[in-house]
Amino acid sequence: MRRRLVISYLLLMVLVLLALETPLAATLATRETDRVRADRLADATRFASLAGPALRGGGPDPLDAELAAYDDLYGIGAAVVDRDRHTVAASARWTSGTRADAALDTALAGQQSSGPDSVWPWVDGPLVVAVPINDGGEVLGAVVTTTSAGKVRRTVTVWWLLLAGIGLLAVLACVSTAFGLAGWVLRPVTELDAVTHEIAEGHRTARVRPRLGPPELRRLAASFNNMADAVSDVMDRQRAFVAHASHQLRNPLTALRLRVEELGPSLADADGRAEHQLALEETDRLATVLDALLTLARAEREENQRVTVDAAGTAASRVAAWLPLARHRSVSLRLDAPEVPAYARTVPTAIDQALDALIDNAVKFSGAGGEVTVTVRPADGGGIVLQVRDTGPGMTVSQLDQATERFWRAPDVQNVDGAGLGLTIVAVLVDSSDGRLTMRRGEPRGLVAELWFPAPDEPAARGDVPDDAVGVAGPVDPAAAPA
Structure with missing residues (x-):
C-alpha cells in the first residue's frame, strides 16, 4: 500500500512538473530564438541602409568590405541582392537554400522575414533573416543573413537540462517526502496488521x-x-x-x-x-x-508462561505411568529416546498432558496385540520432536482435519469412552508453547502424531527443569514397570 501511495504522489508530481516545465521550456527556446533574431534583424537593417547607394548605381566595394568584415568577426553569412534576385555582394559563408529563397521572396515583396520562430534542439537548419532595401517606397532589393543555429540549440539544450535537473530534484524530494508521508499515514495500519496477527497467534496482550x-x-x-x-x-x-x-x-x-x-x-x-x-x-x-x-x-x-523441560525424561515417566494400562489391554508400549536430556521450552505441563492424551488415544484404539511407540529425538531444524505411533485403525484425511475440534469424535468410535477434548487440549498446549502438532496416517495402518517444541535459548540449568519432567530416558521394558 505504501508503494501505491508513493506512486500516486509521484505521478501527480510528474504531471505538475510537465504542466509547468513544458510551457517554460518552449518559452525559453522562443526567447533565445527571438534574441538572436532581433540581433540579426538589426544587422540586416544596417546593411540595407548601406546597400541603397550601391543599388542606385554606386560601386559595391564598400558593401563587400562590410560584409567580409561581418563574416570574419561573427561567422555569419550575408548577401545583398537586387530586385531581379541578382547577387550584388556576398560574404564568404553565404549559401543559398530553400529557407533563404523563401525569405528573399518575402523581403522583395516589401516585408521583413525571419525564421524559424523557435529553434529546437532536435531541428537542424540555419536562422535566416531577410530585410527589404527601400528607396522612397520602392523596393530596390534585399539583405539576407544566414546564422548557424548550433549555438542557439546548445543554449536551449542547457536551459532544458537545467529544467530537467530541477524537475529531477523535485521528483526526488517528492519521493522522499511521499515515503515519509506514506509511512506516517500507514504506520498505524502496519502496526494494526502486525498486532492483529500477534493476537491471532495467541499473544492476547x-x-x-x-x-x-x-x-x-x-x-x-x-x-x-x-x-x-x-x-x-x-x-x-x-x-x-x-x-x-x-x-x-x-x-x-x-x-x-x-x-x-x-x-x-x-x-x-x-x-x-x-x-x-x-x-x-x-x-x-x-x-x-x-x-x-x-x-x-x-x-x-497458562499460554504466556514458559519453562524448560527435559522432554526425554518426561516421556519416560509418562510411558512408565501408562504401561500398566497398556499391559492390561495387551498393547505393547515402548519408548525410543536418547539417554541424555532433550530440553524443550514449553508452557508448564505441556509435554506431560499432551503425551497423556496421545498415549491414551493410542492405547485405547490400538486394541489387543497392538503396538504403541513413543519416540523422542532432536529435530533437523532445531527443537525437539516427540512422536506417538500406534497400529490402530487411524483416521481419514477429512477426520484428521476435524480431530482437534472440541467435542468432535469419529463416527465409528462413538461407543468408546472419551469426551472428545483430548486432541483439543494437545493443540492448545502446543500452540501456547509456540510448537506444532501434526498428525498423519501410519504405514501400513495406524496414526502418527508428532509434537514439535522449540529448544531453549541456552542449555537449561537443573533448577529450571521441573521435578516431574526429569526421568530416566531410554527404552522402557514393560516387564520392569510397576503393576
Whole structure:
C-alpha cells in the first residue's frame, strides 16, 4: 500500500512538473530564438541602409568590405541582392537554400522575414533573416543573413537540462517526502496488521500504540485496543467460567455418584442392576468431561508462561505411568529416546498432558496385540520432536482435519469412552508453547502424531527443569514397570 501511495504522489508530481516545465521550456527556446533574431534583424537593417547607394548605381566595394568584415568577426553569412534576385555582394559563408529563397521572396515583396520562430534542439537548419532595401517606397532589393543555429540549440539544450535537473530534484524530494508521508499515514495500519496477527497467534496482550498517524487512524487504533481489551476480557471470563463450573460441578457429581452407587444393593432384579450400572458409567463419563474442560481452561490460561523441560525424561515417566494400562489391554508400549536430556521450552505441563492424551488415544484404539511407540529425538531444524505411533485403525484425511475440534469424535468410535477434548487440549498446549502438532496416517495402518517444541535459548540449568519432567530416558521394558 505504501508503494501505491508513493506512486500516486509521484505521478501527480510528474504531471505538475510537465504542466509547468513544458510551457517554460518552449518559452525559453522562443526567447533565445527571438534574441538572436532581433540581433540579426538589426544587422540586416544596417546593411540595407548601406546597400541603397550601391543599388542606385554606386560601386559595391564598400558593401563587400562590410560584409567580409561581418563574416570574419561573427561567422555569419550575408548577401545583398537586387530586385531581379541578382547577387550584388556576398560574404564568404553565404549559401543559398530553400529557407533563404523563401525569405528573399518575402523581403522583395516589401516585408521583413525571419525564421524559424523557435529553434529546437532536435531541428537542424540555419536562422535566416531577410530585410527589404527601400528607396522612397520602392523596393530596390534585399539583405539576407544566414546564422548557424548550433549555438542557439546548445543554449536551449542547457536551459532544458537545467529544467530537467530541477524537475529531477523535485521528483526526488517528492519521493522522499511521499515515503515519509506514506509511512506516517500507514504506520498505524502496519502496526494494526502486525498486532492483529500477534493476537491471532495467541499473544492476547498485544496492543496498537494509539499516538501514531493522522487523527482518524489514531481513533481507529484506540477503538481497536478497546475492542481487543473487551474480547480478551470476555475470553478470560469464559475460561474462568468453564474452570469454575467444572470445578464446582465435581462436588455434586461426586455426591450424586455415591448416592447412585448406594442404591445398588437395594435393586433386586437384573434389569434394575443393569440400569444402575449404566447410571454409574454416565456419571463417570460426565466426570471425565468436567476434568477435560478444567484441563483445557487451565492450559489456555497458562499460554504466556514458559519453562524448560527435559522432554526425554518426561516421556519416560509418562510411558512408565501408562504401561500398566497398556499391559492390561495387551498393547505393547515402548519408548525410543536418547539417554541424555532433550530440553524443550514449553508452557508448564505441556509435554506431560499432551503425551497423556496421545498415549491414551493410542492405547485405547490400538486394541489387543497392538503396538504403541513413543519416540523422542532432536529435530533437523532445531527443537525437539516427540512422536506417538500406534497400529490402530487411524483416521481419514477429512477426520484428521476435524480431530482437534472440541467435542468432535469419529463416527465409528462413538461407543468408546472419551469426551472428545483430548486432541483439543494437545493443540492448545502446543500452540501456547509456540510448537506444532501434526498428525498423519501410519504405514501400513495406524496414526502418527508428532509434537514439535522449540529448544531453549541456552542449555537449561537443573533448577529450571521441573521435578516431574526429569526421568530416566531410554527404552522402557514393560516387564520392569510397576503393576
